[in-house]
Amino acid sequence: MKTKIISTGLALGLAMSGSVALAEGTLNIYNWGNYTSPELITKFEEAFDIKVTIDGYDSNETMLAKVKQGNTGYDIVVPGDYMISIMIEQGLLEKIDPNTMENFGNVDPKWVDVYWDPGRSYSVPWQWGTTSFVVDSEVYKGDINTLALIFDAPPELKGRINMLNDMNDVINAGLRYLGYDRCNSNREELKALTELLIRAKADWRTMDYSTIEKLTSGDVDLSQNWNGASMRARAQRPSLVYAYPKEGFTGWMDNVAVLKGAPNLENAKLFVNFIMDPENAALISNFASYANGITGSAPFMKPELGSAPEIVMPADAPAPDFVPPCNQEVVDFYNKIWTKLKQ
Amino acid sequence: MVAPADISPTSDSQKLARARQIDARRKRNTRLYLLLPGLVIIGLFGLMPLSITLVYSFLKPGSYGGVEWVFSLDAYVQFFVERDIFDDTLSPNWAYISIFSRSIGLSFGATLGALILGFPTAYYIASKPAHQRNFWLFLITLPFWTNLLIRTYAMLIIIRDQGVINLALMNAGIIDKPISILYTDTAVFIGLIYSYLPFMVLPLYASLEKLDLRLIEAAYDLYASRFKVLTKIILPLAKPGIVAGCILVFIPGLGAYITPELLGGGKKLMIGNLIAIQFGSSRNWPFGSAAALILMAVVMLALLLYVRHGAKGARHG
The missing domain is CATH 3.40.190.10 (Periplasmic binding protein-like II)
Structure with missing residues (x-):
C-alpha cells in the first residue's frame, strides 16, 4: 500500500x-x-x-x-x-x-x-526607476532636496515619516547623508551610522513597504519611496512632491x-x-x-x-546611484545594525 | 470466555482462538490504515520540514541565501552571544533578548486581556437556554469566515488617525486632535486580542457549559459571598477551559507575524518578523532556523510547566 x-x-x-x-x-x-x-x-x-x-x-x-x-x-x-x-x-x-x-x-x-x-x-x-522620498509640500514648505528631512527631521515632519522596511534602502540613505561609501565595512563609520539611524528613528512613525496607502490615508506626510509609486500616490494626494536629494539617491x-x-x-x-x-x-x-x-x-x-516630475529628472539632480551587492562581511554588519535599530 | 485451565484444548477451541486472533489483527490493521493518511500528512508536512529546520540550524549560511553543508554552531552562538561590531568584545545579545521578551510580554498581555474579555462572554453564553447558545456561538465564530489579513486591515482602518473612532470622537467634539493608537505596541496588543479572542471563548464555553448550576446555588445556601462562589466554585471548575484557552491564545500570539507587521508599523521586530527576515534580506537561513527552534523550545517549556503545574493543582485540589 x-x-x-x-x-x-x-x-x-x-x-x-x-x-x-x-x-x-x-x-x-x-x-x-x-x-x-x-x-x-x-x-x-x-x-x-x-x-x-x-x-x-x-x-x-x-x-x-x-x-x-x-x-x-x-x-x-x-x-x-x-x-x-x-x-x-x-x-x-x-x-x-x-x-x-x-x-x-x-x-x-x-x-x-x-x-x-x-x-x-x-x-x-x-x-x-529611482528610490528617494516623497513629501507633502503643504506640510513642509522648505527645500525638500535633502536627506536632512529624514535624518534631522524639521518639527512639522517629526513623527510623520515612513521609511521603507528595507535594510539596504534605509542604510544606503544613511550612508549618503553622512557622505560615506556604500557597501561600507569601516567600523568607525558604521558606528556613526548606527547612532544616526537610532537617533533619527525616534522621528519615524512607521517602516513599511505599503507607501502609497500610508501617504494617501494621511498616516504620514513623508515617505521613502520609489518614483513610480510616488507618481501613483500623487494622483490621490496632489500636494506630494518627489525629492531628488543632493546627497544622492538609489537607482535600480x-x-x-x-x-x-x-x-x-x-x-x-x-x-x-x-x-x-x-x-x-x-x-x-x-x-x-x-x-x-x-x-x-x-x-x-x-x-x-x-x-511626470517623478520620471523626468531635473537637470541639476545628482545621477542615480546603482548599488552593487555587498559582500558577506558587509551584509553581516548591516544585519547587526538593522537588528539593533529594530530591537 | 472460558478459562483455558477448565477444559483441555480441543482443535475446535484452538481454531476459535486463531480466528479471534486473525480478527483482532484485521481490526488492528484497519485502524492502522485509517490512521495512515493522518500520519502521512503529519510526517510529510509536519515532521519533515521540522527536521530540515533542525538540520539547517546547524549549518553555515550560504552567501546568497540557502546553506553551506558545513557543521556549525554559529547560529545558536549568535543568538545568545554578540561580538560587538565596533570593538570585538563579547556580550549577551540584548537585541534578540529584547525582541523575545517584547514578544512574550505582548502575547502574555493579550492572553490576559482575552481571558478578562472572554470569560464573561463565555459565561453569558453558557447561561443562556440551550437552544439560544448555538446562535451566540455562531456569532463568536463569525469573524473566522473572513481571512485574518483582511480583519487586520479592517482594524487598521478603524483605529488609524483618520479612522472611524478618531473621526467620531472629533466630530462629537470630545477630542480636537486624533489619538495616535495605530503603529504602537498598544495597537499590536489590541490586534492580538481581537484576532485570538474566539480561541479563548470557545474552550471557556466548553467547560462552563458543563458547570452544574446547583453547585452555585448550594454555595449561596451555605452563605458563600459572590466572590467566594467565583473563586471557590466557578474558577476551579472552569480551569481546564482557562488553561486550554490561554494556551490557544498565547502560542499563536507569540509567533504572530501579520498583526505586528501591519498594526505595529514595522519599527520594532517581534519573533515572527525576526525569523522571516532571516530568509530574505538577511540571507541567514541557519539563524532563522535556530531562532524558530528556540521559539519552539520556549513554547514547549512553557507548556510543560503549565501542564505539570496544572496536574499538581488538580491532585491537591
Whole structure:
C-alpha cells in the first residue's frame, strides 16, 4: 500500500513535470506582483500563438530562494540589477545573447554596459526607476532636496515619516547623508551610522513597504519611496512632491532574463526580443509608471508619463546611484545594525 | 470466555482462538490504515520540514541565501552571544533578548486581556437556554469566515488617525486632535486580542457549559459571598477551559507575524518578523532556523510547566 502510494505520487510528479517540459506554445513568467502589463501579454499571445502564465513575487530574495530550489517550470524572471549579477555568478541564468537579437538596437546605449551584465549577454531592460522620498509640500514648505528631512527631521515632519522596511534602502540613505561609501565595512563609520539611524528613528512613525496607502490615508506626510509609486500616490494626494536629494539617491533596474533549463527556451527568446520593440516597451511603462530603457518608446507612452516630475529628472539632480551587492562581511554588519535599530 | 485451565484444548477451541486472533489483527490493521493518511500528512508536512529546520540550524549560511553543508554552531552562538561590531568584545545579545521578551510580554498581555474579555462572554453564553447558545456561538465564530489579513486591515482602518473612532470622537467634539493608537505596541496588543479572542471563548464555553448550576446555588445556601462562589466554585471548575484557552491564545500570539507587521508599523521586530527576515534580506537561513527552534523550545517549556503545574493543582485540589 505504502509503495503504491509512493509510486502513484512519483508517477503523478513525473507526469506533471513532463507536461511542463514538453508543452509547446506556452511561456511561464515569474515577475514582481502587479508589474506585468496585461495588454502586453495579450499582444504577445496573439502574435505568436503562445499561452502565457504569470506568477508573482514580492522581493528579489523570495524569487532567488524559489529558483534555487530548481524545477520551477518558469522560463522568464525579472530580477533587479544586483540580483542579476548574483544569478549570473550562481549559474542560474541562460546565456541567451540578447545583444545579437533583432530588436537589441532599440536598447538605450546607457543601459548596455551595466555592471550587472556588461554588454547584455543575459538580460534586457524591463523598467528602471529611482528610490528617494516623497513629501507633502503643504506640510513642509522648505527645500525638500535633502536627506536632512529624514535624518534631522524639521518639527512639522517629526513623527510623520515612513521609511521603507528595507535594510539596504534605509542604510544606503544613511550612508549618503553622512557622505560615506556604500557597501561600507569601516567600523568607525558604521558606528556613526548606527547612532544616526537610532537617533533619527525616534522621528519615524512607521517602516513599511505599503507607501502609497500610508501617504494617501494621511498616516504620514513623508515617505521613502520609489518614483513610480510616488507618481501613483500623487494622483490621490496632489500636494506630494518627489525629492531628488543632493546627497544622492538609489537607482535600480529590473531586467528580463531566462532561467537556465527553461522548459520553453525558444518562446522565452521570442519574448525577450518582443519587449525590446519600442511600442511594446511603452505598454510596460503605461501599466506600472516607470521608464523602460528602450529608445523610441516615448511617443507610444501615456502623455502624463512624459511630463511626470517623478520620471523626468531635473537637470541639476545628482545621477542615480546603482548599488552593487555587498559582500558577506558587509551584509553581516548591516544585519547587526538593522537588528539593533529594530530591537 | 472460558478459562483455558477448565477444559483441555480441543482443535475446535484452538481454531476459535486463531480466528479471534486473525480478527483482532484485521481490526488492528484497519485502524492502522485509517490512521495512515493522518500520519502521512503529519510526517510529510509536519515532521519533515521540522527536521530540515533542525538540520539547517546547524549549518553555515550560504552567501546568497540557502546553506553551506558545513557543521556549525554559529547560529545558536549568535543568538545568545554578540561580538560587538565596533570593538570585538563579547556580550549577551540584548537585541534578540529584547525582541523575545517584547514578544512574550505582548502575547502574555493579550492572553490576559482575552481571558478578562472572554470569560464573561463565555459565561453569558453558557447561561443562556440551550437552544439560544448555538446562535451566540455562531456569532463568536463569525469573524473566522473572513481571512485574518483582511480583519487586520479592517482594524487598521478603524483605529488609524483618520479612522472611524478618531473621526467620531472629533466630530462629537470630545477630542480636537486624533489619538495616535495605530503603529504602537498598544495597537499590536489590541490586534492580538481581537484576532485570538474566539480561541479563548470557545474552550471557556466548553467547560462552563458543563458547570452544574446547583453547585452555585448550594454555595449561596451555605452563605458563600459572590466572590467566594467565583473563586471557590466557578474558577476551579472552569480551569481546564482557562488553561486550554490561554494556551490557544498565547502560542499563536507569540509567533504572530501579520498583526505586528501591519498594526505595529514595522519599527520594532517581534519573533515572527525576526525569523522571516532571516530568509530574505538577511540571507541567514541557519539563524532563522535556530531562532524558530528556540521559539519552539520556549513554547514547549512553557507548556510543560503549565501542564505539570496544572496536574499538581488538580491532585491537591
